Amino acid sequence: TQLLEQSPQFLSIQEGENLTVYCNSSSVFSSLQWYRQEPGEGPVLLVTVVTGGEVKKLKRLTFQFGDARKDSSLHITAAQPGDTGLYLCAGDPDQAGTALIFGKGTTLSVSS
Amino acid sequence: GAGVSQSPRYKVAKRGQDVALRCDPISGHVSLFWYQQALGQGPEFLTYFQNEAQLDKSGLPSDRFFAERPEGSVSTLKIQRTQQEDSAVYLCASSLEGFSLSDNEQFFGPGTRLTVL
Numbered sequence: 001t002q003l004l005e006q007s008p009q010f011l012s013i014q015e016g017e018n019l020t021v022y023c024n025s026s027s028v029f030s031s032l033q034w035y036r037q038e039p040g041e042g043p044v045l046l047v048t049v050v051t052g053g054e055v056k057k058l059k060r061l062t063f064q065f066g067d068a069r070k071d072s073s074l075h076i077t078a079a080q081p082g083d084t085g086l087y088l089c090a091g092d093p094d095q096a097g098t099a100l101i102f103g104k105g106t107t108l109s110v111s112s
Numbered sequence: 113g114a115g116v117s118q119s120p121r122y123k124v125a126k127r128g129q130d131v132a133l134r135c136d137p138i139s140g141h142v143s144l145f146w147y148q149q150a151l152g153q154g155p156e157f158l159t160y161f162q163n164e165a166q167l168d169k170s171g172l173p174s175d176r177f178f179a180e181r182p183e184g185s186v187s188t189l190k191i192q193r194t195q196q197e198d199s200a201v202y203l204c205a206s207s208l209e210g211f212s213l214s215d216n217e218q219f220f221g222p223g224t225r226l227t228v229l
Contacts, residue, residue: 006154042116042203042220043155088154092216099145099168100218102154 002027004091006103013110016078021106023089024071032072033100034063035088043088079110114138116221118204124227125194133189133224137206144187145218146179147203155203161187162209194228201225 005024013019023032031050035043047056049065049072056063060083062075072089086107090100117136125131137144143162147155148171157171163184172179176194181187191198205218 040222042205042222044220045217048217090154099157099160099171100155102147102156105152105154107152 002029002091002093002101004089004101004103006087006089006106008106009104011106011108013079013108015080015110015112017110019076019079019108021074021076021087021089021108022071023073023103025091026070027091027093028069029091029101030069030094031092032065032069033090033092034072034074035090037086037088037105043090076108079108081110081112084108084110116204116206116219118202118221118224120224121222122225122227124229126229127196128193130190130192131194131226133191133202133226135187135189135204135206135221137185137187137204138219139185140208141206141219142184142209143207143216143218144181145205145207146187146189147205148173149201149203149223151200158189158202191226194226196228199226199228 007022033048034046037043047063052067052069054065060077064073086105088105089103119134145160146158148158149155159179160168161181164181176192178190201223203223204221207216207218
């Protein structure tokens with residue numbers, strides 16, 4: 001069974017701080033996705049990484065896919081209260097439109 | 113354009129009752145997924161449809177759970193004889209399905225929060 005371990009589970013920081021969320025597995029994924037979910041809503045896709053070693057930037061968010069395609073990280077620079085939410089990583093085992101395997105998520109709280 | 117919609121948004125059931133949760137996917141999307149999300153956890157896969165065919169139901173936790181998509185569009189997840197451990201948010205997602213990465217992006221609905229008393 002493929003599993004994704006996310007850490008930390010909870011993160012509470014002040015506005016302006018930097019943070020990194022990690023997503024690790026012992027299995028290889030064809031792609032890995034990061035989602036953000038707000039209370040009462042479904043997850044919304046932030047980015048998909050496909051190639052080992054790939055780095056993608058989305059404004060203050062930087063996503064990296066490990067060289068072996070087993071792990072990923074999300075780094076947020078100068079966090080803002082609007083970044084508050086549940087961040088989920090999800091792996092696609094075979095990129096064939098099959099079910100995603102989600103990590104348990106990181107709950108981020110940014111206070112002003 | 114409309115996204116994925118789910119109804120009801122909230123459902124309270126007494127233990128032992130049957131419930132039916134509805135998902136309206138994005139028009140034209142071939143694939144439809146159901147996930148179960150416990151409080152403070154990530155979504156867990158329940159079942160997957162390609163058009164009207166249920167290709168994977170390996171995630172359904174028991175035979176009390178049943179899903180259908182008879183005309184390849186709207187889907188219903190039914191839970192019979194609900195138990196307290198069934199309390200969770202049930203998410204539906206749909207995707208276009210194709211050869212490109214963007215075609216396989218899953219779009220999620222807001223979920224139905226089921227509480228079993």
